[in-house]
Amino acid sequence: MKGKRRVILLGGMVLTSLTLLTACQTSATNNNSSSANTSKVVAKATKYQVSNSDISNAKKLLINLSKWHYNAKNKVYYQVNVKYGTKTKSSYESMGIYIPAAYVNAKKSGTNTYKISINTNKKVNGYTASTAPIVMPINTPGYSAQQAPTGYESGSAKFTKAGFIYVLAGCRGLNQTDSSNGSSPWGVTDLKAAIRTLRLNENRIAGNTNRIFTFGHSGGAQSAIVGSSGNSKAYIKYLKAIGAPLATTSGKATSDATEGAMSWCPITSLDTASEAYEWNMDSIQLVEHVPLALLPRLYQTIWLKSMLNTLINLV
Numbered sequence: 001m002k003g004k005r006r007v008i009l010l011g012g013m014v015l016t017s018l019t020l021l022t023a024c025q026t027s028a029t030n031n032n033s034s035s036a037n038t039s040k041v042v043a044k045a046t047k048y049q050v051s052n053s054d055i056s057n058a059k060k061l062l063i064n065l066s067k068w069h070y071n072a073k074n075k076v077y078y079q080v081n082v083k084y085g086t087k088t089k090s091s092y093e094s095m096g097i098y099i100p101a102a103y104v105n106a107k108k109s110g111t112n113t114y115k116i117s118i119n120t121n122k123k124v125n126g127y128t129a130s131t132a133p134i135v136m137p138i139n140t141p142g143y144s145a146q147q148a149p150t151g152y153e154s155g156s157a158k159f160t161k162a163g164f165i166y167v168l169a170g171c172r173g174l175n176q177t178d179s180s181n182g183s184s185p186w187g188v189t190d191l192k193a194a195i196r197t198l199r200l201n202e203n204r205i206a207g208n209t210n211r212i213f214t215f216g217h218s219g220g221a222q223s224a225i226v227g228s229s230g231n232s233k234a235y236i237k238y239l240k241a242i243g244a245p246l247a248t249t250s251g252k253a254t255s256d257a258t259e260g261a262m263s264w265c266p267i268t269s270l271d272t273a274s275e276a277y278e279w280n281m282d283s284i285q286l287v288e289h290v291p292l293a294l295l296p297r298l299y300q301t302i303w304l305k306s307m308l309n310t311l312i313n314l315v
Contacts, residue, residue, distance in 0.1 A: 041255075042231050043253045045233065046232075046233040048233065048246060048253060050247040050252070050253055051247075054245075055251050057246075060086050060243075061245050065204060066113060067079055067109075068104075068114045069152070074156075074161070075101040075160075076100060076156065076157075078153075079096065081094045081148070082096065085243040086243030091170075092145050092148055092171055095168060095194050097167050098159075098166040099205065100124045100206075102119065102124050103165075104129070105119050118130075126163065127163035133211040134212045135165070135166055135215065136169060136212065137215055138191065138226070139216060140218065142218070143184070145173030146171045148169070165205070165206055169191055170190070186238070193256075195255075196244055197244070197245055199255055212258045214226050214258055220263035220264045221266050221268045224268060225268060226261060230258060231256060
């Protein structure tokens with residue numbers, strides 16, 4: 001499927017999350033239109049026919065506009081425990097959404113809760129509520145699980161101050177004892193479900209839901225997979241299994257394609273990755289007969305093999 005998705009693979013580099021702030025700056029004036037995410041394009045890519053049960057399912061995943069909280073220090077409205085599936089079972093399977101206060105109008109709805117509506121006039125760093133990019137961190141070293149947030153996430157501050165919408169989606173991973181929940185492809189499935197839920201609620205949250213970016217360090221592999229497998233029909237059965245929103249309430253297919261993915265350490269094949277790093281982690285058998293001067297070239301060759309395999313997996 002043709003689209004504007006970008007997967008940036010950065011292996012072996014030390015970068016900070018501020019790089020992402022620059023990556024999203026180029027299109028501050030983009031509107032909410034992208035051919036990659038239209039319902040017709042999604043339907044063609046996935047060959048999925050929306051049913052009445054999909055529409056009913058979507059209605060159960062609409063975000064409650066009266067359950068937002070406020071962080072006065074960083075001027076952010078946020079909501080946690082936002083479900084992205086009606087059949088989820090794990091405590092990992094929810095997300096938190098963090099929105100700069102300038103993008104919303106808010107009224108008290110209860111003790112420490114607010115009801116919000118979208119303010120389309122104010123700007124943060126040149127962005128408005130309809131143009132602000134949405135960024136999603138993926139921190140899942142070794143395909144481990146990512147905890148769902150339970151309150152305000154301090155790591156979101158640098159992004160919301162830059163005018164972005166910050167979404168932290170919990171996802172399942174290999175550090176769980178339940179193999180049916182903790183193995184592949186459930187981590188990526190959860191992240192895709194979160195993306196589809198954001199699009200289902202595009203009129204209930206601030207941010208351009210066609211400009212969603214994932215970024216990961218030790219989660220670079222899953223960021224790369226999410227970025228390169230948008231709207232893949234291979235994930236439909238897994239999304240259905242957790243009750244992810246495959247359609248909107250008006251019966252249009254949802255999309256899990258992203259605008260871009262920043263992937264630091266995009267190790268999608270852990271067995272190959274072991275070869276690349278083994279000599280540097282006390283594997284005497286690998287290097288005992290290799291002259292010291294050749295070690296840099298040996299490492300470069302093995303690392304290149306790892307990266308090529310990664311790229312092949314993404315094609």
